[in-house]
Amino acid sequence: MDPGPFSRSDVGFESAGSRCAAWLYVPSGAQPFACVVLAHGFAGTREVRLDAYAERFAAAGFAALVFDYRHFGASQGEPRQLLDIERQLEDWRAAIAFARSRPEIDAERIAIWGTSFSGGHVLTIGAEDPRLAAIVSQVPYCDPRASGGTATQMLKLLAAGLRDSAHALLGLAPHEIAVVGPPGSLAVLTSPDSMPGYLALSPPGGTWKNTVAARIVLHVQRYRPLSSAARIEAPLLVCVADRDVVTPPGPAVEAARRARCGTAKHYDCQHFEIYLGDLFEAASGDQVTFLREHLSRG
Numbered sequence: 001m002d003p004g005p006f007s008r009s010d011v012g013f014e015s016a017g018s019r020c021a022a023w024l025y026v027p028s029g030a031q032p033f034a035c036v037v038l039a040h041g042f043a044g045t046r047e048v049r050l051d052a053y054a055e056r057f058a059a060a061g062f063a064a065l066v067f068d069y070r071h072f073g074a075s076q077g078e079p080r081q082l083l084d085i086e087r088q089l090e091d092w093r094a095a096i097a098f099a100r101s102r103p104e105i106d107a108e109r110i111a112i113w114g115t116s117f118s119g120g121h122v123l124t125i126g127a128e129d130p131r132l133a134a135i136v137s138q139v140p141y142c143d144p145r146a147s148g149g150t151a152t153q154m155l156k157l158l159a160a161g162l163r164d165s166a167h168a169l170l171g172l173a174p175h176e177i178a179v180v181g182p183p184g185s186l187a188v189l190t191s192p193d194s195m196p197g198y199l200a201l202s203p204p205g206g207t208w209k210n211t212v213a214a215r216i217v218l219h220v221q222r223y224r225p226l227s228s229a230a231r232i233e234a235p236l237l238v239c240v241a242d243r244d245v246v247t248p249p250g251p252a253v254e255a256a257r258r259a260r261c262g263t264a265k266h267y268d269c270q271h272f273e274i275y276l277g278d279l280f281e282a283a284s285g286d287q288v289t290f291l292r293e294h295l296s297r298g
Contacts, residue, residue: 006058008025009023009024013097015095016094018075022065024063024064025066032104033063033106036063036110037099038050038054039095041116041118042188044116044117046067047207048198048206052280053113053284057287057291073208081213082213088121089124096129107131111291119238120225122135123229123255135235138238138287139246140225140247141247142226142247143251144222161216161217163214174215177211177212180197180198180199193245193246193272196272198210200272201275201276226251234294235262237287238255240256242266244269267279
């Protein structure tokens, strides 16, 4: 797809007293534009291929707002590398409110786009915001019961999470663990494709760091975005990687089935393959088609 003319500017918005850094992509032409709000997955930052999706959407005539969560990337928030599910959901609400406030954006034609862990977040937010015009959930985290990992691995992660929680109670710096690592290592994601897959997406010299405060492992097992899917009123597109072992396809398909207007698109790939090459072209193309159908005027 040849990119159409658009501009990108650095913007920001407040979320619970801290500033979230964002990029705003605005196409040329008559305003106001429909807008897609995007944020990344588990401990990700906007530099990790989200610019590629935003450029696709801007080239198709949509504005795009791409933000970093508090505690990550260029956004404020201390301590760094703290992944707090409720705070990230607050950031989503603040980002959507900011998009609706912009004069170049049509407040009634807002879509949200999430991938992996944020693919679950957009299901949660979509269930509570009936004004949203469309939702795209790519290779989403939906149900902790579908996650893999050996008992030994889970015990090591649990111990790290308890240690970090003790650090928080004592006012100490977070105890961090790796986001991705080779099989058998102490990391959140250790499937064979996780470390090479994530590293392939991260640009050299970027803000992404392969660490996260370990306390998240104590909370993620209670987070089940699939339970929100039946309350989603907006059209929902779920992009499913059929050979995904990071966020297995079964719950993603079920999320699309439960939604009032849900569609699942299938891709013969693993979790990280959908972000690059021909699979990226196919998935982003399907997403543009979906957004054009549901964000057009009238």
